[in-house]
Amino acid sequence: MSEKVKVTIDNIEIEVDPGTTILNAARMIGGDIVPPAMCYYSKLKGSGGKCRTCLVKVSQGSAKDPRPMPKLVASCRTTVMDGMIVQNITSPEVIEARKGVVEFLLINHPLDCPVCDQAGECHLQDLSFEHGKDQSRYEFKRRTFEMIDIGDNIKLHMNRCILCYRCVYTADQITNQRVHGVLGRGDASEIGTYISKAIDNDFSGNVIDVCPVGALTDKTFRFKNRVWFTKPVDAHRDCDKCCGKVTLWYKGEDVIRVTGRKDQYGEVDEFICNTCRFDKKKTNDWTIDGPTKVSRHSVISANHYEEKELLPVIDRKIL
Amino acid sequence: MTQKILLKDINVPGINTFDVYRKQGGYAAVEKALKTMSPDDVVEEVKKSGLRGRGGAGFPTGMKWSFLAKPEGVPRYLVCNADESEPGTFKDRYLMTHTPHTLIEGMIVSSYALGANTSYIYVRGEMMPQIRILEKAIAEAKNAGFLGKNILGSGYDLEVYVQPGGGAYICGEETALLESLEGKRGNPRIKPPFPAIAGLYGCPTVVNNVESIAAVSWIVVNGGDEYAKIGIGRSTGTKLISASGNINKPGVYEIELGLPVEEFIYSDEYCGGIANGKRLKAVVAGGSSVPILPANLILKLANGQPRLMSYESLSEGGFATGTMLGSGGFIVMDEDSCIVRNTWNFSRFYHHESCGQCSPCREGTGWMEKVLHRIEYGHGKMSDIDLLVDVAKKIEGNTICPLGDAAAWPVASAIRHFRDEFEWHVKEPNAAMEGNYGLANYADPIPVVETAN
Numbered sequence: 001m002s003e004k005v006k007v008t009i010d011n012i013e014i015e016v017d018p019g020t021t022i023l024n025a026a027r028m029i030g031g032d033i034v035p036p037a038m039c040y041y042s043k044l045k046g047s048g049g050k051c052r053t054c055l056v057k058v059s060q061g062s063a064k065d066p067r068p069m070p071k072l073v074a075s076c077r078t079t080v081m082d083g084m085i086v087q088n089i090t091s092p093e094v095i096e097a098r099k100g101v102v103e104f105l106l107i108n109h110p111l112d113c114p115v116c117d118q119a120g121e122c123h124l125q126d127l128s129f130e131h132g133k134d135q136s137r138y139e140f141k142r143r144t145f146e147m148i149d150i151g152d153n154i155k156l157h158m159n160r161c162i163l164c165y166r167c168v169y170t171a172d173q174i175t176n177q178r179v180h181g182v183l184g185r186g187d188a189s190e191i192g193t194y195i196s197k198a199i200d201n202d203f204s205g206n207v208i209d210v211c212p213v214g215a216l217t218d219k220t221f222r223f224k225n226r227v228w229f230t231k232p233v234d235a236h237r238d239c240d241k242c243c244g245k246v247t248l249w250y251k252g253e254d255v256i257r258v259t260g261r262k263d264q265y266g267e268v269d270e271f272i273c274n275t276c277r278f279d280k281k282k283t284n285d286w287t288i289d290g291p292t293k294v295s296r297h298s299v300i301s302a303n304h305y306e307e308k309e310l311l312p313v314i315d316r317k318i319l
Numbered sequence: 320m321t322q323k324i325l326l327k328d329i330n331v332p333g334i335n336t337f338d339v340y341r342k343q344g345g346y347a348a349v350e351k352a353l354k355t356m357s358p359d360d361v362v363e364e365v366k367k368s369g370l371r372g373r374g375g376a377g378f379p380t381g382m383k384w385s386f387l388a389k390p391e392g393v394p395r396y397l398v399c400n401a402d403e404s405e406p407g408t409f410k411d412r413y414l415m416t417h418t419p420h421t422l423i424e425g426m427i428v429s430s431y432a433l434g435a436n437t438s439y440i441y442v443r444g445e446m447m448p449q450i451r452i453l454e455k456a457i458a459e460a461k462n463a464g465f466l467g468k469n470i471l472g473s474g475y476d477l478e479v480y481v482q483p484g485g486g487a488y489i490c491g492e493e494t495a496l497l498e499s500l501e502g503k504r505g506n507p508r509i510k511p512p513f514p515a516i517a518g519l520y521g522c523p524t525v526v527n528n529v530e531s532i533a534a535v536s537w538i539v540v541n542g543g544d545e546y547a548k549i550g551i552g553r554s555t556g557t558k559l560i561s562a563s564g565n566i567n568k569p570g571v572y573e574i575e576l577g578l579p580v581e582e583f584i585y586s587d588e589y590c591g592g593i594a595n596g597k598r599l600k601a602v603v604a605g606g607s608s609v610p611i612l613p614a615n616l617i618l619k620l621a622n623g624q625p626r627l628m629s630y631e632s633l634s635e636g637g638f639a640t641g642t643m644l645g646s647g648g649f650i651v652m653d654e655d656s657c658i659v660r661n662t663w664n665f666s667r668f669y670h671h672e673s674c675g676q677c678s679p680c681r682e683g684t685g686w687m688e689k690v691l692h693r694i695e696y697g698h699g700k701m702s703d704i705d706l707l708v709d710v711a712k713k714i715e716g717n718t719i720c721p722l723g724d725a726a727a728w729p730v731a732s733a734i735r736h737f738r739d740e741f742e743w744h745v746k747e748p749n750a751a752m753e754g755n756y757g758l759a760n761y762a763d764p765i766p767v768v769e770t771a772n
């Protein structure tokens with residue numbers, strides 16, 4: 001391994017391997033200085049660079065060439081240089097640009113969180129909460145689409161798509177026949193299948209996991225429950241197609257959803273096959289590994305109380 | 320009379336044929352380069368010439384060539400960008416139509432310099448006549464031994480192919496062009512890597528504009544130093560300008576860089592003055608992407624010195640009082656032109672042509688267009704004007720490729736220099752709708768120029 005390079009992000013210094021992106025260096029530091037990412041997905045080659053939510057300011061290019069970079073850069077696609085100084089939340093310019101990106105994204109993504117099945121797991125919801133205003137200055141008609149089934153198990157609600165391309169990269173890289181992609185250009189672009197084809201292959205369900213918003217949803221789970229009322233449990237099984245490591249989402253005794261296991265940035269650790277995802281919905285299909293570790297701040301952890309002092313129990317029957 | 324390089328034989332009958340072109344001294348650059356110069360010698364001459372890319376950005380061509388990676392056993396490519404879709408710019412198709420061999424000759428010499436054995440001319444798909452003309456010229460050159468295997472016995476092989484594009488403006492952006500050439504959707508790539516390292520099919524590639532490549536032959540024959548003597552400062556050589564709008568003589572002109580803008584507009588050799596004796600209101604000097612300037616600022620610098628047709632002089636003052644030479648699309652607007660309508664029109668174009676990959680451009684171009692539309696059609700609000708400025712600012716510099724900037728600059732600059740006119744549209748929607756955007760309507764008259772002297 002060649003020598004480490006030193007980079008400073010929001011006044012915090014870290015040494016990383018050459019070739020690391022600013023975003024990943026920030027993720028190594030963790031906390032509030034990590035730029036948000038809507039289109040980058042570490043498991044998908046070539047992803048990132050598109051949504052522009054991860055823009056940061058490089059106030060010093062490197063120790064050798066200390067000039068600042070002339071424009072804000074996409075931290076998910078810019079590699080660190082030795083001596084680089086980066087500003088994320090310490091730069092008003094970055095925060096302003098990010099607010100702009102949120103406002104742009106919300107033009108064609110309604111905040112229909114009360115009805116959207118992604119509520120509680122939606123990165124755009126978090127982003128708009130952190131940066132958005134309660135009113136958009138956009139006053140024109142939003143585009144609308146009919147919901148469509150793409151395959152037996154997946155529903156596409158294009159109204160909510162933010163064209164991050166993650167599902168396209170997923171289908172390209174982990175399935176053997178991509179039948180969907182981006183059609184049209186500009187704000188008329190849409191995710192679509194070529195002449196109403198179904199997305200139908202062993203790994204197609206992963207497009208649901210990578211979608212950062214509620215555009216692609218799991219038909220076997222839609223509207224079965226709010227995510228914060230479910231109980232996520234890690235489990236595994238012997239699978240001849242995938243790693244077989246999943247999260248089971250329980251409602252009472254029932255498994256109502258199976259997903260890949262996700263890390264703290266909402267990215268799956270390993271992609272799983274459709275058999276594990278859609279066909280194994282019984283507890284005895286699985287070996288349970290234990291409760292899923294969920295950040296205390298996540299809405300998903302809302303109903304997972306630590307064992308606290310027990311409430312006093314009244315023994316006597318009340319007459 | 321200024322010196323002509325690219326269009327010097329344009330009036331010779333039959334110059335579009337190999338035989339006439341050859342008789343006029345054509346293909347001498349190929350002979351000279353292949354027989355007497357090494358590829359590095361050619362690169363050196365181009366460097367010395369100071370030639371800057373004529374596609375818009377003005378990046379020094381020789382320097383771009385010297386960045387080309389040369390790994391062993393990996394092919395290199397030269398790709399000629401003949402997409403030419405910028406509104407107001409029509410110089411490349413003029414050159415290709417009338418003197419196609421100037422481009423083919425340049426392609427051969429440039430490919431030799433870069434060590435490319437396969438080169439492509441990527442032409443906008445709608446330009447079928449030009450595609451046929453180029454294919455005929457390539458066939459003629461090949462028959463005469465200037466293309467194909469072992470050109471002029473030098474041991475150098477080259478095939479040049481013409482590839483029609485799908486007709487999208489974004490396919491003129493060099494990385495989108497490469498995607499399109501590879502048969503994919505024309506979305507710009509995220510840089511780095513730059514094409515010089517990983518371009519067409521992942522191999523080192525140079526993308527150059529038609530005019531840049533066409534200038535190389537003259538440089539090889541006459542020497543880089545001679546080329547550098549023409550022009551002014553770091554703006555060397557000649558430049559094709561496509562002049563359009565309210566002028567007496569629209570057309571494509573070859574000028575020596577450094578010509579005063581006033582002379583370009585008013586002299587009979589070029590635009591011949593404003594049509595119908597009207598007064599000059601504004602100019603978009605370098606194709607629709609560059610900032611618009613009002614009459615006083617296009618003719619004179621902020622310090623009162625004459626503004627010249629050069630990269631430096633046009634950009635003097637930054638965007639506060641300057642603009643850019645861009646691709647040389649010189650659009651002239653007279654006193655009756657409506658700046659709001661024109662800005663809306665440009666905005667419509669960028670909205671339509673955004674590829675849609677990145678959020679600020681995908682969503683922002685449409686937003687600006689809709690706001691401009693409502694101002695132009697009499698439903699605007701005063702707050703719309705600042706909204707436009709803000710949306711443009713949020714797009715500018717925050718996108719993957721420069722189309723975002725190209726969409727933002729016309730809007731931002733029009734409001735910077737003609738805010739009165741936008742406000743007047745909002746205040747007097749009926750008068751504006753009737754086309755009364757003449758000068759009398761402004762409390763604070765916009766600067767216009769009476770006559771040239």
Ligand SMILES: Cc1cc2nc3c(=O)[nH]c(=O)nc-3n(C[C@H](O)[C@H](O)[C@H](O)COP(=O)(O)O)c2cc1C
Nearest residue numbers: 372373374400402403404491492493527528531721
């Ligand atoms: C949206 C967009 C459209 C462009 N269209 C063209 C074009 O039609 N022709 C062209 O030569 N350059 C065009 N360019 C510039 C090219 O990306 C590239 O800089 C140029 O072809 C390089 O050639 P040069 O160095 O000879 O100027 C465009 C750039 C952008 C961002």
Ligand code: SF4
Nearest residue numbers: 161162164165167211
């Ligand atoms: S459907 Fe989801 S994953 Fe696919 S592009 Fe749209 S937002 Fe991204």
Ligand code: SF4
Nearest residue numbers: 674675676677680720
């Ligand atoms: S700036 Fe516009 S045209 Fe360029 S990549 Fe982004 S969306 Fe596409």
Ligand code: FES
Nearest residue numbers: 049051052054076
């Ligand atoms: S996460 Fe970096 S641009 Fe989308």
